[in-house]
Amino acid sequence: METQTLNYFSLTRAxxxxxxxxxxxxxxxxxxxxxxxxxxxxxxRHPSRIDAYVVVFCKSGxxxxxxxxxxxxxxxxxxxxxxxxxxxxxxxxxxxxxxxxTLIGVSPKFLSNFSSDISKMxxxxxxxxxxxxxxxxxxxxxxxxxxxxxxxxHLHSEYAYARESVSHLISSVFYLFGSxxxxxxxxxxxxxxxxxxxHKMVFERFLELVTQxxxxxxxxxxxxxxxxxxxxxxxxxxxxxxxxxxxxxxxxYVILEAKQMLKHSDRCVKEISDDLNFPNPSxxxxxxxxxxxxxxxxxxxx
Numbered sequence: 001m002e003t004q005t006l007n008y009f010s011l012t013r014a015x016x017x018x019x020x021x022x023x024x025x026x027x028x029x030x031x032x033x034x035x036x037x038x039x040x041x042x043x044x045r046h047p048s049r050i051d052a053y054v055v056v057f058c059k060s061g062x063x064x065x066x067x068x069x070x071x072x073x074x075x076x077x078x079x080x081x082x083x084x085x086x087x088x089x090x091x092x093x094x095x096x097x098x099x100x101x102t103l104i105g106v107s108p109k110f111l112s113n114f115s116s117d118i119s120k121m122x123x124x125x126x127x128x129x130x131x132x133x134x135x136x137x138x139x140x141x142x143x144x145x146x147x148x149x150x151x152x153x154h155l156h157s158e159y160a161y162a163r164e165s166v167s168h169l170i171s172s173v174f175y176l177f178g179s180x181x182x183x184x185x186x187x188x189x190x191x192x193x194x195x196x197x198x199h200k201m202v203f204e205r206f207l208e209l210v211t212q213x214x215x216x217x218x219x220x221x222x223x224x225x226x227x228x229x230x231x232x233x234x235x236x237x238x239x240x241x242x243x244x245x246x247x248x249x250x251x252x253y254v255i256l257e258a259k260q261m262l263k264h265s266d267r268c269v270k271e272i273s274d275d276l277n278f279p280n281p282s283x284x285x286x287x288x289x290x291x292x293x294x295x296x297x298x299x300x301x302x
Contacts, residue, residue, distance in 0.1 A: 011052040011107050024155045026163055029110035030170060032151060035101040044090040046263050047256055053106045055177065056080040057144060061099025064091040068207065069252050072133045074099075077141055080133045081177055084108055085211060087256060102148055106170060134180055147173050202227060203241040206234065207249065214253040216277045220246045255291045258284075262300040269296045 012028045025031035047066070062075035066089045067082065074080050076099075082088055136144060147169065154166045209223050217223070223246070224234040231246075238246040254276060261272045273284035288296050 009048055009050045011050070011105050014050050014052065014054070014105055024152065026110075026155075026166065029107040030166075031103075031105045032148070032155070033103045033105075035099075035103055044088070047087050047089045047260055048264075049085070049087055050082065050105075051084050051107070053084065053108065053111060053174070054082040055104040055173075056082070057102040057104075057148070059100045059102060063099050065089065066091075067132060068211070069249075069256065074133050078133050078135050079144070079177065079180075081181070082132070087211075087260075104148075104170075104173070106174070110167075110170075111174065134184060136180070140180060143176065144173075147176065199237045199241050202229070202234070202237050206238060206246070210250055210253050214250055215257055215275060218247075218250050218254065218277075220250070223250075251291055255288065258288055258296070259292075259299065262296055272296070 010028070011031065014031075023031050023033040056074065056079065058074050058076055058078050058080075060076050062073060064071060064073050065080070066072075067086050069087075072080070151166055151169050151173075154162045154169065159165070205227060206223055209226050213222070220231045220235060224231040227234060229237075235246050238244070238249065242249070244252075258272060258276060261267060261275065265272075267275070269284065270281045273281045276284065278284040278287065285295060288294075288299070292299060294302065
């Protein structure tokens with residue numbers, strides 16, 4: 001196994017998810033692919049991070065995935081927008097049931113070449129959205145299909161400046177997705193009470209902080225201090241919004257990180273214990289077994 005603390009996929013590695021003859025790309029910064037029965041589903045079976053913005057458009061069939069500890073089902077006519085910081089896994093399916101998907105992957109560097117507003121817009125919009133999986137209305141589906149066909153046509157052409165044209169088409173596509181997401185956010189706000197909207201924003205910010213700091217900080221007080229509220233108030237907001245307590249969310253992220261390290265690195269249990277800021281391997285051993293029912297080594301060998 002590779003010596004790394006997390007199972008990170010570069011955009012180049014993510015292309016292994018589909019057969020190479022179904023991929024068109026611009027260097028290591030962009031690819032568009034059709035994923036069918038030949039796709040390598042096992043590659044994303046365990047929780048991973050992809051260092052790219054990935055848009056998945058489901059043309060037929062359905063599949064399940066887990067993003068940041070939440071399960072989603074994507075079916076025909078839906079899009080999924082995955083951000084670079086997300087932890088994602090895909091549930092394997094039997095060959096006969098595999099969906100047909102169009103995938104668009106763009107590196108953060110490539111996206112920033114157009115405008116920093118795009119990545120900022122996507123990150124803020126999806127954070128406010130209940131669900132990163134959007135069902136497209138008929139008119140939205142039509143325009144997405146036209147964009148995909150146009151990008152495909154340009155990348156297969158010999159026109160002068162074809163790749164430059166494609167770059168701007170990609171920028172337009174992400175603004176398009178941003179507009180779809182914004183419409184959903186506006187619809188949500190119309191039916192939400194102001195208090196619940198505020199609580200949701202605090203909860204989402206809490207999850208962002210947990211994503212950033214869970215490998216070092218497991219105290220609710222730490223996150224409450226970052227949010228400038230009391231631990232008691234944070235605990236109430238998290239419980240009311242999600243149904244889980246703040247410590248439960250922190251524990252889930254810690255366990256998810258530990259599982260990634262055990263499955264995707266050759267680091268010993270002591271090193272993983274140190275990386276996750278446990279006082280000693282024995283404490284980590286008990287913590288992991290309490291939450292998973294297995295010892296670290298049993299999980300690694302499962």
